[in-house]
Amino acid sequence: xxxSGRAEAFEPLVTPYRGPILALAYRLTRDREDARxxxxxxxxxxxxxxxxxxxxxxxxxxxxxxxxxxxxxxxxSAKRERxxxxxxxxxxxxAGTAPAPEAGRERxxxxxxxxxxxxxxxxxxxxxxxxxxxxxxxxxxxxxxxGCSSISVRVNLSSARRKIREAIRRDxxxxxxxx
Amino acid sequence: xxxxxACKLMPLFAGxxxxxxxxxxxxxxxxxxxxxxxxxxxxxxALSRFKAAATAESVPDWSEGEWKALMVRAAGGTARGxxxxxxxxxxxxxxxxxxxSALGALIGLAVLSALLRGPGPGPADRPEPPLALADAGRAQxxxxxxxxxxxxxxxxxxxxxxxxxxxxxxx
Numbered sequence: 001x002x003x004s005g006r007a008e009a010f011e012p013l014v015t016p017y018r019g020p021i022l023a024l025a026y027r028l029t030r031d032r033e034d035a036r037x038x039x040x041x042x043x044x045x046x047x048x049x050x051x052x053x054x055x056x057x058x059x060x061x062x063x064x065x066x067x068x069x070x071x072x073x074x075x076x077s078a079k080r081e082r083x084x085x086x087x088x089x090x091x092x093x094x095a096g097t098a099p100a101p102e103a104g105r106e107r108x109x110x111x112x113x114x115x116x117x118x119x120x121x122x123x124x125x126x127x128x129x130x131x132x133x134x135x136x137x138x139x140x141x142x143x144x145x146x147g148c149s150s151i152s153v154r155v156n157l158s159s160a161r162r163k164i165r166e167a168i169r170r171d172x173x174x175x176x177x178x179x
Numbered sequence: 180x181x182x183x184x185a186c187k188l189m190p191l192f193a194g195x196x197x198x199x200x201x202x203x204x205x206x207x208x209x210x211x212x213x214x215x216x217x218x219x220x221x222x223x224x225a226l227s228r229f230k231a232a233a234t235a236e237s238v239p240d241w242s243e244g245e246w247k248a249l250m251v252r253a254a255g256g257t258a259r260g261x262x263x264x265x266x267x268x269x270x271x272x273x274x275x276x277x278x279x280s281a282l283g284a285l286i287g288l289a290v291l292s293a294l295l296r297g298p299g300p301g302p303a304d305r306p307e308p309p310l311a312l313a314d315a316g317r318a319q320x321x322x323x324x325x326x327x328x329x330x331x332x333x334x335x336x337x338x339x340x341x342x343x344x345x346x347x348x349x350x
Contacts, residue, residue: 011250018246023238032239040249047253117229132194133226134233139196154191161190165225172228 010047017060018043020135021067027130028071029078030118038074042067057144061137065145068127075123117167121160128153129160180208185215193222321346 021042026035045066053062118126124146131142132153139157143150185208191197192205209216241249322339338346 008254010253018241019238022241026238027233035239036245040252043249044253132196133230154196157194157196158188158190161193161222161226164229165190165222168225168229 010050013059014043014046014063017063020060021063024064024067024130024135025071027118027134028068028127029074034071034074034078038067038070042070045070058141061141061145064131064135064137065147068131068145072123072127116171117164120163120167122156124148124152125156125160125163128156129164132157133161180204182208182212182215185209185212186218189215189219189222193219193226 018039022035022039025038025042026032029035029038042063046063049066053059118129121129127146128142131137131145132139137145139150139153142157143153146153185205188197188201188205192202192209195202197205209219320341322341322343324337324339326335326337327333336349338348340346
């Protein structure tokens with residue numbers, strides 16, 4: 001129905017994924033506000049692109065793909081903004097004006113230790129790890145969502161698991177001690 | 180299989196992400212090697228604790244109002260248009276497509292203009308050697324080398340004969 005243009009049919013179609021998409025966006029962006037925007041944009045894009053949805057594919061994985069792409073774009077632009085901000089702050093300091101103490105910290109959140117462990121991963125490693133180990137897609141699904149090869153997924157997954165294990169050893173020794 | 184190789188494959192083995200042949204090889208090695216078995220157990224334990232902690236962690240959720248507003252926005256988007264390009268293909272891909280076409284056209288024009296221009300100036304078009312070297316022999320027998328100082332911009336032209344013997348210079 002929704003493919004034939006009935007907008008009211010969209011909500012029941014995506015409602016089962018509202019939580020998972022937001023959680024995925026949060027784990028990829030590591031920022032609640034960004035995650036909300038990424039998820040919103042992902043749903044809007046999904047709705048606009050429904051006509052091109054390949055019915056032989058998994059709808060959930062298709063949504064994940066849109067959300068992962070959106071999160072990647074968001075992180076890229078956030079990185080650019082941060083670089084521009086830091087350059088401006090350096091210029092301000094050089095010119096003798098003190099940077100605002102709260103500048104750059106407005107959107108920073110107190111992150112849990114878990115998220116700090118995810119911070120140890122590179123972008124691709126985090127995407128692969130989140131999709132495979134936290135969202136529980138298999139290797140082929142993960143490769144398809146990320147638009148890369150299964151080999152690339154395996155390489156990044158192996159490296160991500162190793163780094164997570166090291167981060168847990170370093171940052172959560174109590175978890176190791178509980179063994 | 181060596182311990183080194185087994186350790187390399189361990190993260191994928193721990194999540195059952197290896198192919199059957201390698202899975203068998205690692206399993207056989209781990210069965211026979213207590214150190215690698217301990218390593219595997221620790222890795223599995225760490226990953227499982229991480230997953231449990233990540234699952235228990237509070238992730239943001241939609242309020243009903245937010246969700247309804249989003250759905251209304253999506254429906255509004257359709258009403259606006261069919262005219263609105265799909266964000267997926269339209270907005271994201273068109274600029275790339277346009278840029279690639281423009282680049283192709285530019286390269287085509289450059290190649291075409293190079294072909295139409297024909298060969299560059301031949302030896303006959305080259306400037307005559309300076310008058311000061313009139314006695315150095317025929318023009319084609321003289322080779323000049325220009326040295327430019329990057330610091331001062333000073334240029335010195337050395338003139339050599341066909342045997343590369345120094346014949347003079349000009350600033």
